[in-house]
Amino acid sequence: MYKGLLRRILFHLNPESAHHFTTSLFHDLLRIPGMAALVRSIFRVRNKKLEREVFGLKFENPVGLAAGFDKDGTLFRDFRHLGFGFIEVGTVTPLAQGGNPQPRMFRLPEDKALINRMGFNNRGVKHMAKQLKNRPKAFIIGGNIGKNKVTPNEEAVKDYEICFRELYELVDYFTVNVSSPNTTDLRALQDKEPLKALLAHLLNLNVELGSPKPILLKIAPDLNESQLQDIVDIAQELKLSGIIATNTTIDRSNLESNQNVINQAGGLSGKPVRDRSTEVIRFLHAQLKGEIPIIGVGGIHDEASALEKLKAGASLIQIYTGLIYEGPALVKRINKAILKEA
Numbered sequence: 001m002y003k004g005l006l007r008r009i010l011f012h013l014n015p016e017s018a019h020h021f022t023t024s025l026f027h028d029l030l031r032i033p034g035m036a037a038l039v040r041s042i043f044r045v046r047n048k049k050l051e052r053e054v055f056g057l058k059f060e061n062p063v064g065l066a067a068g069f070d071k072d073g074t075l076f077r078d079f080r081h082l083g084f085g086f087i088e089v090g091t092v093t094p095l096a097q098g099g100n101p102q103p104r105m106f107r108l109p110e111d112k113a114l115i116n117r118m119g120f121n122n123r124g125v126k127h128m129a130k131q132l133k134n135r136p137k138a139f140i141i142g143g144n145i146g147k148n149k150v151t152p153n154e155e156a157v158k159d160y161e162i163c164f165r166e167l168y169e170l171v172d173y174f175t176v177n178v179s180s181p182n183t184t185d186l187r188a189l190q191d192k193e194p195l196k197a198l199l200a201h202l203l204n205l206n207v208e209l210g211s212p213k214p215i216l217l218k219i220a221p222d223l224n225e226s227q228l229q230d231i232v233d234i235a236q237e238l239k240l241s242g243i244i245a246t247n248t249t250i251d252r253s254n255l256e257s258n259q260n261v262i263n264q265a266g267g268l269s270g271k272p273v274r275d276r277s278t279e280v281i282r283f284l285h286a287q288l289k290g291e292i293p294i295i296g297v298g299g300i301h302d303e304a305s306a307l308e309k310l311k312a313g314a315s316l317i318q319i320y321t322g323l324i325y326e327g328p329a330l331v332k333r334i335n336k337a338i339l340k341e342a
């Protein structure tokens, strides 16, 4: 149904309006008595064989909603009914910020891809904390944290610390996002020394605050092998809980969509990042020898691309662009395919 009528209507709207339209329509729909249970009965797959225990947390299934979809923690209560095993909220920054001027999200239908340069638009970490109060505890929520645009890299640690403290009691795991291409120089924080300093600081704080939370690092697909090796070394030395591979790419090779859209600045997601993201997962898995779990994300649009990430070494997977192109039934299709392989 989604790929027939609904997607055709939505793709007439600009991508950001389509996001707001769909999420608010879904919210209203779920207010109808009995609707949440009906949606769950359609989309949720429950089976012991889908359950996973990763970095000390129990997941109902390994398919998550990637960061950036629920930037403010206002959607997870609705979207968990679609059968996700977990949802990552954010990226959130200490202070609210508007992000880049619109338009800032573009469809590349011929490539089943998106380009976005949202620029961490969000209502700030205090607002997110309010959304997460009294949340259902049985459902896993990750908090993806970043820095404000106006904060220079030399002071970035402070921003991550503010978000970390504010969400400490409210999320199940943290993702340190240093890989968005849309905040100037953010990705320089992936360099060995600043990255080590940032992660070590958060890990110390984690112990100090009393009940340590898993801390994951989200990396770009554009790192070369020596940069990836640095990530491996840091992850092992600091005993990180996990790595999320990958964020969007700045690479624009082999695209077939309209050149004007391809030339838009921002991060590319969807089918074109599939292979590179899987390659990164495979490399990390081989180097880490399975000691540090990986969440695989990038270009999962069907059962085969999901299974490929798991076979490459991912313990869990996440989707974003696939949801836009394939619709919510994708989550169920993937879970069924995983079951079949089990």
Ligand SMILES: Cc1cc2nc3c(=O)[nH]c(=O)nc-3n(C[C@H](O)[C@H](O)[C@H](O)COP(=O)(O)O)c2cc1C
Binding pocket: 066, 067, 068, 069, 071, 090, 091, 105, 114, 116, 118, 120, 144, 177, 180, 218, 246, 247, 248, 268, 269, 270, 271, 273, 297, 298, 299, 300, 318, 319, 320, 321, 322
């Ligand atoms: C519109 C949009 C916004 C995003 N915002 C964030 C973000 O705020 N933080 C983050 O870590 N990743 C963000 N991402 C990246 C996704 O979480 C994911 O890593 C990437 O899109 C690759 O997966 P996909 O091909 O399934 O979309 C965003 C992606 C899109 C398309």
